[in-house]
Amino acid sequence: MGSAARKRRTLLAGLAVSAVVATAACGGPEAGGSGGGGIEKTIKIAQVQDQTGPIAYAGLGASEGAELAIEEIEQQNFLGEGVKIELQKLDTAGEIERASSEMNKAMGDRDVDAIIGPAATQQAAAVAPLVGRQKVPTVFTQAGGQGVVINDYTFRVTPPMESYYELAVDYLDKKGVKTISVLYNATFPTFAELGEKRVPQMAKDRGIEIVQSLPVQMTTQDFAGQSQQIARKNPDALVMLLIAPQSVTALRQLKDAGYDNLIVATSVQAAGNIKEAGDAANGLVYPVPFSTAMDGESSAAFTEAFRKKFNKDPDPYAADGYDAMWFIARAIKASGDSSREGIRKGLAQVAKEGFTGAMGNLTFEGNDARIEGALVQWQDGKEILAQ
Template sequence: MGSAARTRRTLLAGLAACAVFATAACGSSAEGGSGGGIQSTIKIAQVQDQTGAIAYAGLGASEGAELAIEEIDEQGFLGPGVKVELAKYDTAGEIERASSEMTKAMGDRDVDVIIGPAATQQAAAVAPLVGRQKVPTVFTQAGGDGVVVNDYTFRATPPMESYYEQVLDHLKQKGATNISVLYNATFPTFALLGEDAVPEMAKARGMNIVQSLPVQTTTQDFAGQSQQIAQKRPDALVMLLIAPQSVTALRQLKDAGYDNRIVATSVQAAGNIAAAGADADGLVYPVPFSTAMDGESSVAFTAAFREKYRKDPTPYAADGYDAMWFIARAIKASGDSSREGIRQGLATVAKEGFTGAMGKLTFEGNDARIDGALVQWRDGKETLAQ
């Protein structure tokens, strides 16, 4: 048996041990549930982008979720013969379609729980519907406001602002005083960071925001903004753009003569910035997960993913993996795979937290929190930032 297979076997054993602990902590298997027990087939709907501009988030989450399902089934984690099925619904980057696909998924009485849209605009649009229909939904990504809004909405990926402080700490450590911000004002997570969170974090560290430049999701040319930034010559640039925009912006910033520090977000992770080539070298950004992370559970997940897919996992794969294990632990905790049983189980697991691909997950209410990691992109790969 190869080293990857041994590491994966260790991961499975560790997850099983966690399951035993969780069950013991929660009391009898049916405690808190509706008493319906665990069905022989559990159907989980994934309502996320499989096509469109941010398909990478949904596709990555699918891969992580499928790895988790394989492990859950192999372990007999939910009982002898219990199988988990994943049904995929494509939101295709559209808010209206997200609402339509969520309605379809919730209307299927065989669907016990949903992994919800990764885009904040989509997630915020469907979250009230989730509460009305009482279908437990675990969101990945979707880091903006209006997502975790009722007892049936949970988020397995921490909001970006909750682990972005380390970026400002890094800049402070490197001696940065004057900072420019270039941000996508259409993207809720980036608007929150660019307009509120980053300025507040900078002020708390004695830094000055000397320039704040909003753009739209449709913006494809950053030559003008790049010239303005180069003329201002800040010590560092906080770049809050979606992945395709970042590739263009990095090239145009270099062309304009800006050569100081640039920090970004997890959107640039997992090779999304590779198309920028050498222009991306030195880019620093925080991530909820990276293959550079050296914690035991993260290393084990990376090995298991590589064994199954013959490639490196992305943060989106880690999201899907942890979301699926969150759901499995919830069913185990309540001993009830009905919609209400899963909701109560999710709330129970959230109170305890658990360790997954992203490391130790804790929760504020139904909303995940992690330490994350700060990585640097150079020569086509991520390493932990110094």
């Protein structure tokens, strides 16, 4: 190697060191934390969820919850004096392909430190392997199906419905129910799992007999026939696992068919999704991860703060977004490192310890959240705790 080449290398190395020093001097990471990478002055979180399309309610609600959390985190200087969180919203518009492309966009942006991932299971399951390969910590909300929490970089803050659905079956048992019918949307993965496996097993464990199981499709809009079949069997209770518009119709047609017994449903009926059913929805009971009726200290505080900021009641999706953002903030604080790898380590650490959020006490099975949940009853246009 000649001396000219050595000089050139020395010059390049000197330039590189100067660049690193200059970067650090211009507001680079602060020192500290077990991760060693420090906390950036501005942390960028991408929210890759539906802002339009058929499940826009989930993404828009999560956005509001996340915005409230960011406001609190910044006001409290939770991550240090003057540390800001920038929330970038990328719309998946209800499409799997769009979810993949927006996730790729977010992962390709080196300024994005973590992602709040798609709320629909199909979208989430499609992108979960990608975030593992690209090593971007991603916290999913909703997305309760299989294939979502599959590697070290995937976390889920909304507990899968089946993990707290026992609340509903326990309630039926407590009410002395001996026979039930199950009306379920078999093309909705979570409801298929509940309707075909979990509920039958839970019922069997409690000595409750399933006298009728009626699967329907996502496209089913008229429930007159099923309602009359249920009314003819007249079970002590009905387990109704339907999406929001279907449940409004089914509740009205069940009433028209003369079925007046107990009906239990799911958290899909929360957020006022059944108010259009009017009086037919009165008495409907369903387990939820969050409700404004929940009286735990952290849940009540969230409800109050949300009402103050947005002048309306929060829905479960807002609670998802709020807890997801606080999960990420706690992770950054725990690792003292806002880099992608630092956040991943922090998320794993916080998941081991659990934390208290809008949904109450969150514990984790691996990277997947679990909660106690609450059983609520819809009565005259609002949710109350079921007795």
